Amino acid sequence: MSILKLLPQSVVSSLQKSSWVEYRKMGLYFADLYNNTEENQEVYRRLPHDVLVQRDRRLRVAIDLSVKKQLLPESEWSDISKDLEFTEMIERHTEQVQKENDLRRAFRE
Numbered sequence: 079m080s081i082l083k084l085l086p087q088s089v090v091s092s093l094q095k096s097s098w099v100e101y102r103k104m105g106l107y108f109a110d111l112y113n114n115t116e117e118n119q120e121v122y123r124r125l126p127h128d129v130l131v132q133r134d135r136r137l138r139v140a141i142d143l144s145v146k147k148q149l150l151p152e153s154e155w156s157d158i159s160k161d162l163e164f165t166e167m168i169e170r171h172t173e174q175v176q177k178e179n180d181l182r183r184a185f186r187e
Contacts, residue, residue, distance in 0.1 A: 104139070121175055
Protein backbone atom coordinates (compact mmCIF):
# COMPACT_ATOMS: atom_id res chain seq x y z
CA MET A 79 0.00 0.00 0.00
CA SER A 80 1.34 3.38 -0.95
CA ILE A 81 1.80 5.88 1.86
CA LEU A 82 0.23 8.51 -0.37
CA LYS A 83 -3.10 6.70 -0.11
CA LEU A 84 -3.07 7.28 3.65
CA LEU A 85 -2.62 11.04 3.36
CA PRO A 86 -5.39 13.56 2.63
CA GLN A 87 -5.64 14.50 -1.05
CA SER A 88 -4.70 18.13 -0.32
CA VAL A 89 -1.43 17.01 1.28
CA VAL A 90 -0.70 14.61 -1.58
CA SER A 91 -1.27 17.28 -4.21
CA SER A 92 0.94 19.77 -2.38
CA LEU A 93 3.69 17.13 -2.04
CA GLN A 94 3.46 16.28 -5.72
CA LYS A 95 3.90 19.95 -6.60
CA SER A 96 6.87 20.41 -4.28
CA SER A 97 10.44 20.13 -5.47
CA TRP A 98 11.27 17.01 -3.46
CA VAL A 99 9.51 14.82 -6.01
CA GLU A 100 11.09 16.48 -9.05
CA TYR A 101 13.52 13.55 -9.30
CA ARG A 102 10.56 11.26 -10.02
CA LYS A 103 9.51 13.51 -12.90
CA MET A 104 12.92 12.81 -14.45
CA GLY A 105 12.58 9.04 -14.00
CA LEU A 106 15.01 8.79 -11.08
CA TYR A 107 14.74 6.88 -7.83
CA PHE A 108 15.67 8.48 -4.53
CA ALA A 109 18.75 6.26 -4.15
CA ASP A 110 20.01 7.53 -7.51
CA LEU A 111 20.59 10.88 -5.79
CA TYR A 112 23.03 9.54 -3.17
CA ASN A 113 26.55 10.98 -3.15
CA ASN A 114 29.20 8.86 -4.79
CA THR A 115 31.20 7.77 -1.73
CA GLU A 116 33.58 4.84 -1.47
CA GLU A 117 30.88 2.84 0.31
CA ASN A 118 28.37 3.58 -2.42
CA GLN A 119 30.88 2.61 -5.09
CA GLU A 120 31.27 -0.75 -3.35
CA VAL A 121 27.48 -1.12 -3.19
CA TYR A 122 27.18 -0.38 -6.91
CA ARG A 123 29.94 -2.89 -7.63
CA ARG A 124 27.89 -5.56 -5.84
CA LEU A 125 24.64 -4.83 -7.65
CA PRO A 126 23.47 -7.24 -10.33
CA HIS A 127 24.48 -6.09 -13.80
CA ASP A 128 20.91 -5.49 -15.02
CA VAL A 129 20.10 -3.28 -11.99
CA LEU A 130 23.25 -1.25 -12.58
CA VAL A 131 22.41 -0.84 -16.27
CA GLN A 132 18.92 0.40 -15.36
CA ARG A 133 20.40 2.89 -12.88
CA ASP A 134 22.88 4.20 -15.45
CA ARG A 135 20.07 4.60 -17.97
CA ARG A 136 17.95 6.56 -15.47
CA LEU A 137 20.89 8.85 -14.74
CA ARG A 138 21.59 9.44 -18.44
CA VAL A 139 17.95 10.23 -19.18
CA ALA A 140 17.83 12.63 -16.21
CA ILE A 141 20.99 14.42 -17.34
CA ASP A 142 19.61 14.73 -20.86
CA LEU A 143 16.31 16.10 -19.55
CA SER A 144 18.14 18.52 -17.28
CA VAL A 145 20.18 19.88 -20.17
CA LYS A 146 17.03 20.28 -22.27
CA LYS A 147 15.12 21.76 -19.27
CA GLN A 148 12.34 19.23 -19.77
CA LEU A 149 10.50 16.63 -17.71
CA LEU A 150 9.19 13.21 -18.67
CA PRO A 151 5.51 12.76 -19.51
CA GLU A 152 3.58 11.76 -16.40
CA SER A 153 3.15 8.20 -17.67
CA GLU A 154 6.95 7.74 -17.60
CA TRP A 155 7.62 9.11 -14.10
CA SER A 156 9.30 6.67 -11.74
CA ASP A 157 6.96 4.50 -9.74
CA ILE A 158 6.93 5.07 -5.97
CA SER A 159 6.80 1.36 -5.13
CA LYS A 160 9.78 0.56 -7.36
CA ASP A 161 11.56 3.62 -5.94
CA LEU A 162 11.07 2.34 -2.38
CA GLU A 163 12.13 -1.17 -3.37
CA PHE A 164 15.34 0.05 -5.04
CA THR A 165 16.15 2.48 -2.23
CA GLU A 166 15.63 -0.19 0.44
CA MET A 167 17.89 -2.56 -1.50
CA ILE A 168 20.62 0.09 -1.69
CA GLU A 169 20.18 0.86 2.03
CA ARG A 170 20.55 -2.85 2.95
CA HIS A 171 23.71 -3.16 0.86
CA THR A 172 25.08 0.09 2.31
CA GLU A 173 24.52 -1.13 5.88
CA GLN A 174 26.28 -4.39 5.03
CA VAL A 175 29.26 -2.54 3.51
CA GLN A 176 29.43 -0.23 6.53
CA LYS A 177 29.47 -3.21 8.91
CA GLU A 178 32.24 -4.85 6.89
CA ASN A 179 34.28 -1.63 6.92
CA ASP A 180 33.77 -1.24 10.68
CA LEU A 181 34.88 -4.82 11.19
CA ARG A 182 38.01 -4.21 9.10
CA ARG A 183 38.83 -1.06 11.09
CA ALA A 184 38.34 -2.90 14.38
CA PHE A 185 40.52 -5.77 13.20
CA ARG A 186 43.33 -3.38 12.20
CA GLU A 187 43.35 -1.68 15.62
